[in-house]
Amino acid sequence: MEKTREDLVGKMKKKKKLVRMVLYIGLVLVLGMVIYQVRSAYLRAEAAKAAEAKKQAQEEARRKEEARKKKNEWVKKDGKSYYYGEDGKVVIGRYIQEKKIYYTDDTGAVVRTVDGEKPMVAITYDDGPSQFTDDFAQLFKKHDSAATFFEVGNRMNEFEEEAKTITEAYCELANHTYTHQNLTRVSVSGMHNQLNKCDRKLREFGEQAETILVRPPEGAVNETVKKNIHAPIILWSVDTLDWKSRNAESVYRKATTNIKDGDIILMHSLYESTLKASKRIVPELIDQGYQLVTVTDLAQFRGGLKNGEKYFDIKPVESEKEDQKSQDETTTTEEEKTTEEL
Ligand SMILES: [Zn+2]
Structure with missing residues (x-):
């Protein structure tokens, strides 16, 4: 009888231990999954940030290229001619280029040219x-x-x-x-x-x-x-x-x-x-x-x-x-x- 009781107590202890272990494993698994999810979300956000930064850098490079192109250069727009000066801005008024005199309207569109x-x-x-x-x-x-x-x-x-x-x-x-x-x-x-x-x-x-x-x-x-x-x-x-x-x-x-x-x-x-x-x-x-x-x-x-x-x-x-x-x-x-x- 004594033995049986002891066996019973021993079995119960073992069972409790098993339950604790299962709970412990479960907890570790849940924690692991949570960490995994959080980490994935973080990585996704980082990737999106990097992509956005890359896009901005490309846009900036395109703008710079555009500005560089328009320096000291003629640009045709809607059949009108504009001259971009040293500062990359449209020249307005009367100005000399090579052996020609140009007159523009208020927007910089050439309205008259005199050939020297x-x-x-x-x-x-x-x-x-x-x-x-x-x-x-x-x-x-x-x-x-x-x-x-x-x-x-x-x-x-x-x-x-x-x-x-x-x-x-x-x-x-x-x-x-x-x-x-x-x-x-x-x-x-x-x-x-x-x-x-x-x-x-x-x-x-x-x-x-x-x-x-x-x-x-x-x-x-x-x-x-x-x-x-x-x-x-x-x-x-x-x-x-x-x-x-x-x-x-x-x-x-x-x-x-x-x-x-x-x-x-x-x-x-x-x-x-x-x-x-x-x-x-x-x-x-x-x-x-x-x-x-x-x-x-x-x-x-x-x-x-x-x-x-x-x-x-x-x-x-x-x-x-x-x-x-x-x-x-x-x-x-x-x-x-x-x-x-x-
Ligand atoms: Zn007079």
């Missing part, structure tokens, strides 16, 4: 702005061309809307004094006052040229004016006498006959007859093979312009010496009549 190696002439209009100024500006814009408008400062407010369209059409605003003053008949300080006041007005209306060009009223220049003027003095080589004839046919003939590379053509933006003539002159000169450019652009690849220097025309650099002679002959017939009208 092809013939060109500069059409100039004095005494404006006037009620016709916008029509002149649109005429040039329509033909991918430009002109220089030598404006009278105190007229800019009177024809504010018209004057605004000149720089909007990529044309050039230039100085014709503030009140159409003959500069040989004022003091040096009076002269500076006339020119500075007009310059300020032209800047107000969007002129961005580094140096604003000057055409002294009546073409009147003496040594005092030359010595004290802080800008190039632009005269002309072709006088249409439009103020005198007020005849579109006559103006058209004068502005389109025997025109040479580098000529500067003089007209006035005050007359309807001049506008009528210009509508024929612009396409005709383009047909003759000329680019119609601003005076500043005409000089860009032809030695530039010096302050206090007179220019009647601006020939290509190669033939500069030959033309020195023609520069010495003074071409004067004047706009006194226009003066009176102002």
